[in-house]
Amino acid sequence: MVQGCIREDRACQQELFQRYAGKMLAVCLRYARHRMEAEDLLQDAFVKVFDNMARFEFKGSFEGWIRRIVINTALKNYSKKSFQQEQIGLDNQPEHALSPPVYDNLGAEHLLNLVNQLPDGYRVVFNLYAVEGYSHKEIGDMLGVQESTSRSQLVKARKMLQAMVLETQKVAI
Amino acid sequence: MNKHHPLDEAFREQLQGLTVETPTHLWAQIEQKRNRRHRLAVWLGQHKPLALVGVAALAFGAAYGLWSARNPDLSAFPITPSAVVMHVEAIHDVKVAKAAVLGDEGAAAVLPSSTALLAEVSAPSSPAALQTLPAEPLSGQTTLEEALLIMPVEKAVADQAAAIAMPTAGHSATEFSPTVAPQKEAALPLLPAVYEAEGPGKKLGLFAIEPKCAEFGNGFWSFHLDLIASPDLAFNELQARDANYEDYAKSRQDTESRLYAFSSGLRLSVVGDNGLAFRTGVNYSQVTEKFTYFNGFEEDIRIETIRDNQGNIIGTDTIVVIGERYKVTRNVYEMVDIPFLLGYEFRGQRLNVSVNAGVYLNLMFRQRGDFLSPQDLTPVSFDSSDPEAFPAFKRQAGLGYYGSFGLAYKLRPGLSLLVEPHFKIFPKSVTQENYALMQRPMSAGVFLGVRKQL
Known part of the structure; x- marks a missing residue:
């Protein structure tokens, strides 16, 4: 299929899109503010995937390669400013200890919705660190910010998410 | 992987492998974005060396075209015979025609060459004829009559030609044309001789370099x-x-x-x-x-036997050679x-x-x-x-x-x-x-x- 895509075979390209689009749209939804932006990101990312297919060296996971392109495309949407002008005010807020089952009860879509409510900088760092598994050093390199900035954004993102989860629980009770 | 914080783990577990439904219009939009123009641009971007070679080849082609245009090709050169050459050619035609009409093979053989004729027409007695000659080339099918009409050849020569042609009554001038034309073409190789006859001090129009024409091998x-x-x-x-x-x-x-x-x-x-x-x-x-x-030291141990004068083994000698091994x-x-x-x-x-x-x-x-x-x-x-x-x-x-x-x-x-x-x-x-x-x-x-x- 990859070879077919390199040869610009439309059928192969469509098959590849259908195979990975669902997963990649979910990735885009985590980085975008809303669904329309996520769909735009997905389109741009797949255009890049097809344009650069010949550069795939068949080393490592193909899905991982596509995911990396999708994430890079999403990151390009956010300038360094996003991380410098982020809202403050969460520094003195205590961190609530919530047990894992609380999150399990919420469901994937609800968690996705919570992530989308985070400010840009928090959301990106949280996604990269917590979901994708990048280190703060890697995040710093990717975003062009200090490691410490990444750490503080993550802490604030966690606090905010915990607060939102607690709020959800209160409403449920 | 960062698996320390329970919140992180909870979000990762639920979101990392998440798949959502994709709208069908997305594929059409991607195809629209990746149109032929986009693909060409991408291909050129990925094959920059090849693209640059192509551009260089085009540039060379253009430069070569320019160079060729400035250096004329002799085969395509607009050759306009000079008045003198045309005049000589016409006289020669008349004489060849005469010989053909009379069926006199011997006469054709002794016909004067273009060089001799050139000397004849260049004589001081004929400047007027030379001045009135038009600078138009003769067509390959020019008949004897036409030649006589368009060429105000020196009167004596023309009269002589007519007098010889007349006795062959019943033969119109046009009937001569099939014979005359090839004979005229045969006279053309004599043109270099004409040039030689002019001498080095005099340039004929045929070989004169035009004012805007670059010299060969020395173009821009x-x-x-x-x-x-x-x-x-x-x-x-x-x-x-x-x-x-x-x-x-x-x-x-x-x-x-x-x-x-x-x-x-x-x-x-x-x-x-x-x-x-x-x-x-x-x-x-x-x-x-x-x-x-440096791949470490290597020890080479050899055991050599020691023999007495009769060749009996009386003992052994152990030789240890320690050397450095290099790759x-x-x-x-x-x-x-x-x-x-x-x-x-x-x-x-x-x-x-x-x-x-x-x-x-x-x-x-x-x-x-x-x-x-x-x-x-x-x-x-x-x-x-x-x-x-x-x-x-x-x-x-x-x-x-x-x-x-x-x-x-x-x-x-x-x-x-x-x-x-x-x-x-x-x-x-x-x-x-x-x-x-x-x-x-x-x-x-x-x-x-x-x-x-x-």
């Missing part, structure tokens, strides 16, 4: 082909990407030493009359180094580049001096050999043709800067001996970004070769 552009080769002195600048790898960089420098390097190429130059030159072609360069790795590899780096150079030539009578500068676009960068692994400082192969080898180098080295000072000594017209001291530097690292070191190759040498003017 001249093309040269250089065949060059050079022994080179090659260096590698090794720089650690990270302070942690500075020792590794030093270890590599200690284990690798220069052996020899050379480069050779074929270069096409377009040189303008103003001295500006554009050069391109193809260049191959090779750098050979020696990698020496030695010949490392080869090969490059194929396309030069794009601009130069300026100062022209002397026999010696042309030029200064050149530009870029070398690397098409291929290939390596084979061993170096120390950044992980454990043991030998590892970096052979570019082996997929299992350590992937340290890029496939293409990018752009290199080139500068040279050329001397071209004219051996004979169109052929010069070329001596060109030069240097070449690749400013960007030729190693991959995830490799511990940045490596920038540079070389200097003296090209020796020949330059042929095309």
Whole structure:
């Protein structure tokens, strides 16, 4: 299929899109503010995937390669400013200890919705660190910010998410 | 993976593998974005060397076209016979026609040549006839009558022709045409003789150079082909990407030493009359180094028997030889580049001096050999043709800067001996970004070769 895509075979390209689009749209939804932006990101990312297919060296996971392109495309949407002008005010807020089952009860879509409510900088760092598994050093390199900035954004993102989860629980009770 | 915080883990578990439904219109929009124009742009971007070669070829084609246009081709030259030549031709036709009409083969054989006729018409008695001649070329099918009508040939000659033609009553002038035309064509090769008869001091219109016409081989552009080769002195600048790898960089420098390097190429130059030159072609360069790795000590134990005079074994001798073991590899780096150079030539009578500068676009960068692994400082192969080898180098080295000072000594017209001291530097690292070191190759040498003017 990859070879077919390199040869610009439309059928192969469509098959590849259908195979990975669902997963990649979910990735885009985590980085975008809303669904329309996520769909735009997905389109741009797949255009890049097809344009650069010949550069795939068949080393490592193909899905991982596509995911990396999708994430890079999403990151390009956010300038360094996003991380410098982020809202403050969460520094003195205590961190609530919530047990894992609380999150399990919420469901994937609800968690996705919570992530989308985070400010840009928090959301990106949280996604990269917590979901994708990048280190703060890697995040710093990717975003062009200090490691410490990444750490503080993550802490604030966690606090905010915990607060939102607690709020959800209160409403449920 | 960051698995420490429960919140992180909870989000990862639920979101990492999440799949959502994709709207069908997205694929159509992607196809729309990746239209033919977009694909062409991407292809050109991915094949920059090929695209640049294409552009260079087009530029050369255009330059060559311009050059050809300025240097006339004799076969296509608008030849307008001079009045004198036309007059001689007409007289010759008349006489050939006469011989044909009379069936007098002997007369045809003794016909005066165009040279003799030229002398005849150039006599002082006929200047008026020469002045009245039109400068229109004769058609190949001109008949005798037409020839007589359009050519106000000297009266005596015309009358003589008519008098001879008349007795063959019943033959119209047009009937002569099939015979006359080939005879007239046969007279044309005599034109050089006409030119000779004019003498060196007098130029005929046929060979006169038009005011706007460039001379052959001396147009606004001249093309040269250089065949060059050079022994080179090659260096590698090794720089650690990270302070942690500075020792590794030093270890590599200690284990690798220069052996020899050379480069050779074929270069096409377009040189303008103003001295500006554009050069391109193809260049191959090779750098050979020696990698020496100390592989520990080796002990060689030999036991020799000791015999007495009768040959009986009386004991043994143990010889222990301790030596150092080295792994030695010949490392080869090969490059194929396309030069794009601009130069300026100062022209002397026999010696042309030029200064050149530009870029070398690397098409291929290939390596084979061993170096120390950044992980454990043991030998590892970096052979570019082996997929299992350590992937340290890029496939293409990018752009290199080139500068040279050329001397071209004219051996004979169109052929010069070329001596060109030069240097070449690749400013960007030729190693991959995830490799511990940045490596920038540079070389200097003296090209020796020949330059042929095309």
